[in-house]
Amino acid sequence: MFDLLFFSPFFGLILGTLTGLVPGFHVNNVAHFFSFFVSSDSAFFLCCVVVALSVIHSFVDFIPSCFFSVPSSDSYISVLPAHKFFQVGLGDFAVSLTIFGGFFGGIFSLILCFSFISFLNLFYSFIYFFIPFILFLFIFLLFISSKNKFSSLFVIIFSSLVGFFAFRIFVVPNPIMPLIIGFFALPSVLFNILFGLSFFPQRIIGINFSFSDLFAAFVGSIAGSFVSIFPGLGNSIAGFFASKCFSNFSPRSFLVLLGSINTSNYIFCFVVLFVLDKARSGASLFVQNSISIDFYFFVYFLIIIFVCICFGAIITFFISKFIVYNLQKISFFKLNLFIVIFLFCFTFFCSGIFGLFFLFVSFFIGFFALLSNVPRSNCMCFIMFPVALYYFIPFFM
Amino acid sequence: MGFSYFNQKCLVRLCFYLSFVGLVFLFIFSFFFLPISSSVISISSSPESFLEKRVSVSGRISNIFFKDNFAIFYISDLGSVKCVLFNPSSFQKNLIRANFFVSVSGKFTKYNDEYEIVVESISLLSDYYV
Numbered sequence: 001m002f003d004l005l006f007f008s009p010f011f012g013l014i015l016g017t018l019t020g021l022v023p024g025f026h027v028n029n030v031a032h033f034f035s036f037f038v039s040s041d042s043a044f045f046l047c048c049v050v051v052a053l054s055v056i057h058s059f060v061d062f063i064p065s066c067f068f069s070v071p072s073s074d075s076y077i078s079v080l081p082a083h084k085f086f087q088v089g090l091g092d093f094a095v096s097l098t099i100f101g102g103f104f105g106g107i108f109s110l111i112l113c114f115s116f117i118s119f120l121n122l123f124y125s126f127i128y129f130f131i132p133f134i135l136f137l138f139i140f141l142l143f144i145s146s147k148n149k150f151s152s153l154f155v156i157i158f159s160s161l162v163g164f165f166a167f168r169i170f171v172v173p174n175p176i177m178p179l180i181i182g183f184f185a186l187p188s189v190l191f192n193i194l195f196g197l198s199f200f201p202q203r204i205i206g207i208n209f210s211f212s213d214l215f216a217a218f219v220g221s222i223a224g225s226f227v228s229i230f231p232g233l234g235n236s237i238a239g240f241f242a243s244k245c246f247s248n249f250s251p252r253s254f255l256v257l258l259g260s261i262n263t264s265n266y267i268f269c270f271v272v273l274f275v276l277d278k279a280r281s282g283a284s285l286f287v288q289n290s291i292s293i294d295f296y297f298f299v300y301f302l303i304i305i306f307v308c309i310c311f312g313a314i315i316t317f318f319i320s321k322f323i324v325y326n327l328q329k330i331s332f333f334k335l336n337l338f339i340v341i342f343l344f345c346f347t348f349f350c351s352g353i354f355g356l357f358f359l360f361v362s363f364f365i366g367f368f369a370l371l372s373n374v375p376r377s378n379c380m381c382f383i384m385f386p387v388a389l390y391y392f393i394p395f396f397m
Numbered sequence: 398m399g400f401s402y403f404n405q406k407c408l409v410r411l412c413f414y415l416s417f418v419g420l421v422f423l424f425i426f427s428f429f430f431l432p433i434s435s436s437v438i439s440i441s442s443s444p445e446s447f448l449e450k451r452v453s454v455s456g457r458i459s460n461i462f463f464k465d466n467f468a469i470f471y472i473s474d475l476g477s478v479k480c481v482l483f484n485p486s487s488f489q490k491n492l493i494r495a496n497f498f499v500s501v502s503g504k505f506t507k508y509n510d511e512y513e514i515v516v517e518s519i520s521l522l523s524d525y526y527v
Contacts, residue, residue: 005427009420040436040455040474043500096405103408208404277520291453292500292520296430303423310416317409 004045009307012052016308017315019053020060023185023339027054028282029350032174035286043290044297051270051301052308054283055106058262059312060319062098067091067323068192068335081251089203091327095320096207097252098259099313104217105260106309109224109267110302116225116268120275127229135232135388142237142378145244151372156381158365159183163382164389166358176282176383178347178355182362183379186343187370190363192336202324216253219246220260227261228268228280232387234380235261263312267305274298432502440505441476444512452514453502454478455522461493468493472501472514481508482516489519498522 019025030053034046066082085094139156146152166175223238239258243249249257269280274293279285291297347355362382369376432451440447440454456472468482470493480501482489492499503517 005431006420006424009423041434043455044434044453100408103412206404209408288520289522290500291434291455291522292502292518294432294453294502294518296432296451297453297502300423300426300431303419303426307416307419307423310412310419313412314409314416317405 005048008045008048009052009304009311011049012054012304012308013056013311013315015049016053016056016312017060017319020057020316021063021319023064023181023189023343025346026177026180026282027057028174028176031282031286035289038290047287047290048301048304050283050286051304052311054266054281055263055305055308056312056315058266059099059102059259059316061262062095062259063316063319063323066094066098066320067327068332081254084251085255086202087200089201090205091200091202092204092320092324093207094255095316097213097255098262099316099320100209100213101217101220101256101259101261102263102316103309103313104214105220105224106263106267106305108218108221108260109264110306110309112221112225113267113271113302116271117275120229120272124229124276131230132388132392134230135384135391138233138237138241139381139384139388141241142375142381145240146374146378148372148374151368151374152378155365155369155374155378159362159379159382160385162358162361162365163384163386166382167386170354170358172351172354172358174350174355175358178351178359179362179382181343181347182359183366183382184376186340186359186363187366187376189336189339189343190367191370193333193340202327204321204324212250212253213256216249216256217260220257221264223257224261224264225268227265228272231280232380232384234377234383235265237377237380237384238265240375240377263309270298270301270305436476437472437474437478438476441478441512444505444507447505448507448512450505451502451517452505453500454514455498455500458493458495458497458499461495463490463493472499479511479513480516481513482519492519492521 015030019027019030027050031050034050038046062082066086082091082094085091143149143152143156162179166172166179172178219242223242224235227233227235227238235258239254239261242257242261243254266281266283269284270287272278272280273284273288277288279288287293344356344359347359351358362379366376366379369379432453433447434453435447437454437456440452454472456474458470459473460471462469466484468485468490470480471477472480480503482493485493498521499519500522501514501516501519503514505512505514507513
């Protein structure tokens, strides 16, 4: 078992690269698949692989959104600034910024995680009481920060209803997956097909990082810890509000910030699991259901995370360069068409006919948001609203 | 700025070195500190090889006995092993119920000619395990 354990970061590297590159394929899918193979002997090894792959995924995840404008639920907010870089031939530059953010965000998170443990021990019972109010406050802030109020309201109400029906009324297998694909991945891909994502010649330029990048990574780490405390709050929403708080953030710093939040969130989710025994992500749910985390296991996870932060940065760096060199050979139309077919088949396979139904409904809402220039953060109400309701109902009991 | 010499190549080189350091730590930690994940049947069939080592096992709870400051219970899969938990918290007491499927980790020792795990952590597992 020991030999295999040592190789868990390498297994995580392969699987995390796969989940990061294939749109719609998520850490949660792999964790769900692993749950069929858990046994007393294999549980810890599989948990190590899931921890490793989730960290690697948080790095590679930005490649589809930076080069092909196909985001996941964690990275959709990066599409616009990343596409601006892509249009001037600096797609690789945009990816490098997210790598820098992910690396230093991850390091900051590992440094901060022991203070975070003390913070949770002291204040979580107090914070717990306010969770539903804070989630509703965020929904309200999403609404008022939107320029197109009427369309924004439409998107918020209908996303919330779709989420409520998918989670509470219909029994949809893996409900999050079709909704994430419908709200975020599919509208972008279809937009690319309908309006033709043009090819822009890419180049690789040297990049010198600055202290403002480091500061953005630090802010991202704090924001990532915030996301891990509040269930339903996505990385992109945290990025959206963090950038509002620091209005001097340039598109460059914003991408560093998002890279940092994405990686930090995964790390802090495991810290929350260790301290509070509460799962805040599919990966941590798998770990929670598979082993009892004592201090030694936790430290082992932290070392795996540390190794995988480095692995994630390296593999993303090389994949990005590979794509830049081979981008001219790719037909964007064919690629996008293939992704659409794949997403439909994948949804049907994982969530059945109800999953396809919710995929269509969420797609129309996501597409409407895209066309009417409503920030797609508003679609995240599909998870924030049912979660807020879940925490809110005890107040009336 | 003083940080500006730090470029992409420096970052990747730093990652290479740090990943190597991390892997060395991983190796040392898994060799010296990590509990041995095993099944109950393996432990109960060859207890001597696990003696005085930290182990992690999972199984169903049976034969529970609570005293003032400790709890004794058995964990079973195809075999069975005695577990002792000292000063259990109220949360831990709630987990120790007959037929609950749990994972425990702790030191495997011998007391009064009987093998037992002195439990350090316990958590409830999902039933997809079995």
